[in-house]
Amino acid sequence: MGQFLAVVIDGLIYSSWLFIIAVGLTLIYGVMKILNIAHGSLYALGAFTSVTFTSAWFAHGYPVMGSYAMLALAAVVVGLVAGPVIERGLLRFLYGKDEVVLVLVTYALFLILEDLIKLVWGVDPLFVQGPKGETPYALLGNFTIGGLTYPTYNLLLVGVAVITAIVLTWVLARTRAGKLLVAVIHDRETAAAMGVDVGKTYFVTFTLGAMLAAVGGALTAPTVSVVTGMGAEVIVIAFAVVVIGGLGSLPGAALGALIVGLVRAASIHYRPELELFAVYFVMAVVLIVRPKGLFSAAEVRKI
Amino acid sequence: MKLDRTTVTIAVVTVVLLVAGPFLPAWMTSLLRISLCYGIVVLGLMVLMRTGRVSFGHGLYFCLGAYAAAAHDKLANTLAEFGDASSLAVVRGALRLPKLLVDAVSGAFGPYDIAVMLVFAVVVTGLTAWILGFLLRKYRDIFFAMLSLAFSMILYGLLVKSSALGSTDGFNIAAKSLAGIKLEDESLRNAIYATIVLVAMVAAWLVNLYLRTHRGRLAEAIRDNELRVEYMGASVRNTIHINYVMSAVLAGIGGALMAIHIGHIDPEMSYWTTSGEVVFIAILAGTGSVLAPFLGALIFETIRSFAYEYSPNTWQMALGITMLLVILFLPGGLWSLFGKMRKAA
Numbered sequence: 001m002g003q004f005l006a007v008v009i010d011g012l013i014y015s016s017w018l019f020i021i022a023v024g025l026t027l028i029y030g031v032m033k034i035l036n037i038a039h040g041s042l043y044a045l046g047a048f049t050s051v052t053f054t055s056a057w058f059a060h061g062y063p064v065m066g067s068y069a070m071l072a073l074a075a076v077v078v079g080l081v082a083g084p085v086i087e088r089g090l091l092r093f094l095y096g097k098d099e100v101v102l103v104l105v106t107y108a109l110f111l112i113l114e115d116l117i118k119l120v121w122g123v124d125p126l127f128v129q130g131p132k133g134e135t136p137y138a139l140l141g142n143f144t145i146g147g148l149t150y151p152t153y154n155l156l157l158v159g160v161a162v163i164t165a166i167v168l169t170w171v172l173a174r175t176r177a178g179k180l181l182v183a184v185i186h187d188r189e190t191a192a193a194m195g196v197d198v199g200k201t202y203f204v205t206f207t208l209g210a211m212l213a214a215v216g217g218a219l220t221a222p223t224v225s226v227v228t229g230m231g232a233e234v235i236v237i238a239f240a241v242v243v244i245g246g247l248g249s250l251p252g253a254a255l256g257a258l259i260v261g262l263v264r265a266a267s268i269h270y271r272p273e274l275e276l277f278a279v280y281f282v283m284a285v286v287l288i289v290r291p292k293g294l295f296s297a298a299e300v301r302k303i
Numbered sequence: 304m305k306l307d308r309t310t311v312t313i314a315v316v317t318v319v320l321l322v323a324g325p326f327l328p329a330w331m332t333s334l335l336r337i338s339l340c341y342g343i344v345v346l347g348l349m350v351l352m353r354t355g356r357v358s359f360g361h362g363l364y365f366c367l368g369a370y371a372a373a374a375h376d377k378l379a380n381t382l383a384e385f386g387d388a389s390s391l392a393v394v395r396g397a398l399r400l401p402k403l404l405v406d407a408v409s410g411a412f413g414p415y416d417i418a419v420m421l422v423f424a425v426v427v428t429g430l431t432a433w434i435l436g437f438l439l440r441k442y443r444d445i446f447f448a449m450l451s452l453a454f455s456m457i458l459y460g461l462l463v464k465s466s467a468l469g470s471t472d473g474f475n476i477a478a479k480s481l482a483g484i485k486l487e488d489e490s491l492r493n494a495i496y497a498t499i500v501l502v503a504m505v506a507a508w509l510v511n512l513y514l515r516t517h518r519g520r521l522a523e524a525i526r527d528n529e530l531r532v533e534y535m536g537a538s539v540r541n542t543i544h545i546n547y548v549m550s551a552v553l554a555g556i557g558g559a560l561m562a563i564h565i566g567h568i569d570p571e572m573s574y575w576t577t578s579g580e581v582v583f584i585a586i587l588a589g590t591g592s593v594l595a596p597f598l599g600a601l602i603f604e605t606i607r608s609f610a611y612e613y614s615p616n617t618w619q620m621a622l623g624i625t626m627l628l629v630i631l632f633l634p635g636g637l638w639s640l641f642g643k644m645r646k647a648a
Contacts, residue, residue, distance in 0.1 A: 094630070099445050100582075103445075104583065105627065105630055108630070109623065109627075111619040111622055112624065114619050115617050115623075240456075243449045243453075275460070276463065277460035277461050277464070280456040283453040284454060287449065287450045288450070292446065
């Protein structure tokens with residue numbers, strides 16, 4: 001029973017983390033039809049930037065509590081800088097190209113950003129840590145549930161994921177901007193014909209998506225050593241999440257994150273040698289049974 | 304019979320590579336060997352891409368070919384042990400076959416014979432692709448790419464955790480003979496070089512022949528419009544299946560040759576970045592000719608090794624920028640430059 005509980009809690013924590021990253025990916029795909037490999041690099045950028053920001057914060061001797069604000073600031077800055085630069089500077093020249101070519105474009109971008117990170121931050125592992133070794137990760141203390149102790153920081157992760165899901169669902173369903181976004185997701189041409197500014201939608205979506213990737217990175221940074229190449233691992237598992245859920249679907253990303261998170265937690269606890277295998281096996285099975293993922297809209301047949 | 308240009312070019316390139324080989328400096332032959340191995344994999348991907356399908360998991364066959372070649376004895380033993388546990392005589396017999404085969408061939412040629420390793424890689428990748436093909440042939444676009452990605456990551460996930468095959472470190476292998484002829488040091492290096500050149504060029508020649516057949520030409524029609532191909536009475540699925548198996552076998556051969564050349568294999572060969580690189584080279588080169596993949600691979604490897612030598616932290620950036628420039632300004636790939644030159648002349 002204890003182990004089962006551990007699987008569920010580990011799984012939920014891991015799912016929250018996955019969701020924060022995958023939701024940006026699925027949003028960008030839904031609106032722009034770009035499967036963005038560079039999403040992994042944006043995640044890494046978020047992590048590295050938050051190391052820089054928190055170090056500066058600690059260097060001034062400000063209270064450790066404020067480092068959370070620095071994490072958030074790092075994510076916002078990365079989103080607001082990298083998003084527009086990539087969308088305006090590169091992607092807008094390529095809209096309308098084949099989906100696979102666009103994947104390749106983002107792959108090229110991924111390679112460029114990986115090296116950019118190495119040039120700026122070097123190749124040594126970095127840590128989000130104060131002068132006396134205090135970290136935002138340990139600062140919140142621990143909580144105990146069913147005899148198992150977890151760092152409270154993990155609750156923050158779950159909270160951010162839930163809030164992101166609620167806010168995004170609300171925006172898409174209830175606000176004017178959100179409804180326009182949904183219109184573009186369903187049919188770009190008709191939306192454009194009805195007077196929706198598709199270019200602006202793309203710009204906003206990509207910036208938002210980039211910011212979500214950076215949030216994922218910034219929240220991860222205090223829990224791990226920040227190393228180059230961290231984006232490559234993340235992107236492929238985020239692909240699994242969005243493909244399982246159905247590309248471009250918000251509830252799909254949530255369900256996909258839950259499935260991948262729980263499967264991984266279960267295999268780590270019961271059959272650790274199958275950890276990676278299990279995740280991609282589930283991805284393959286879902287694709288075989290439901291080729292377009294679990295939450296895919298019926299598509300209008302095009303000849 | 305009138306020889307077409309491509310066949311003549313292939314023959315000339317083969318002769319030049321074979322004759323020049325012994326006189327070239329070691330770094331250059333090494334570069335050539337790696338480029339040719341990669342070129343075979345990209346050639347395979349090109350065969351698949353003609354049907355409009357792009358695999359983001361071709362590392363699966365690249366890796367499988369390498370492991371099949373390097374661990375054929377281990378694989379055969381494992382299969383036989385697996386079969387012995389079964390109570391069905393048919394299963395026991397079937398799973399014992401590979402071991403009998405490996406033992407017989409090793410008895411004739413000696414262990415780790417290059418020819419045996421290649422044949423084993425072809426059989427394993429061909430069979431795997433034939434089975435997976437039944438699933439994959441129904442998919443297209445991004446879903447095809449993602450399902451093949453999932454398969455390659457499954458292999459990666461299995462290999463990193465299998466301690467018998469060296470987990471993440473992989474293991475070293477050393478070829479010992481070619482078709483029964485014992486080889487050492489100098490003669491081994493030359494034999495490997497000659498094998499790679501010959502296999503690559505024969506593969507290019509055969510693919511070129513295939514693309515001119517009725518079935519070969521169907522692929523492009525499928526890319527343009529599947530429905531019309533079906534109305535004409537041709538089978539879209541069968542054509543895709545055939546091209547898929549062919550492309551997998553080519554990737555397997557490339558992987559096996561790479562393993563033999565480098566002498567070391569690891570699960571990274573099945574990681575998504577490897578598959579990405581292969582697609583990258585294919586787009587870089589363009590699908591204009593069966594020789595384009597080899598040129599693309601050579602350019603890719605040259606950029607990689609020189610950029611890595613002089614600026615280890617920016618070689619990926621150099622590749623990324625090259626890629627973006629090609630996509631933006633040369634949508635047909637580098638090979639389309641030849642066409643433009645011909646038109647201009």
